[in-house]
Structure formats: C-alpha cells, structure tokens
Amino acid sequence: MSDETPICSAKGCRTAAVWVLAWNNPKIHTPERRKTWLACEEHREHLSQFLGVRGFLKDVVLLTEWQEQEQRG
Ligand SMILES: [Zn+2]
Numbered sequence: 001m002s003d004e005t006p007i008c009s010a011k012g013c014r015t016a017a018v019w020v021l022a023w024n025n026p027k028i029h030t031p032e033r034r035k036t037w038l039a040c041e042e043h044r045e046h047l048s049q050f051l052g053v054r055g056f057l058k059d060v061v062l063l064t065e066w067q068e069q070e071q072r073g
Helices: 044-053 063-072
Strands: 019-023 035-039 057-062
Touching: 019 044, 019 063, 035 044, 044 057, 057 063
Parallel strands: none
Antiparallel strands: 019 035, 019 057
8 A cells, every 4th residue: 555545534544445425515615516535435334424414415436436537527
C-alpha cells in the first residue's frame, strides 16, 4: 500500500476504502455540490445510514468507478 491509498472515513478505521459515499447537506451546500466520504466494506452500511437518515446521501459508488468518472470529467 502506498501513502496514496484512500482510507475509510469511519472513526478509528484504517482500512483501505472500497466505496465512495457522495452526499450533500442542503442547508450548507448548493444542490450540485458533492461531499464525499470513503468507506471500507465493513463501514459502508454504517456511514450510509448516518447520511441516509439525515437525507444527505446522494450516491454510493465503488471507488474505482468514482475515480474513472473523475478522469472522464
Ligand atoms: Zn472502515
């Protein structure tokens, strides 16, 4: 693993991330804005629920797919 390996955003977790959770808080972000959290396989559901109950969660995609999308623009 290199220093550039994305790490899960869950508190205290040092596992490599597999998922990207794209979210938006309508109270502080414009509608097209996307904040992202990274999640390992274990924490994807926990983090998704945290955002989901607040109505913030927009998308959950594989990190590899997210990176491809970013490269395509
Ligand atoms: Zn994790």
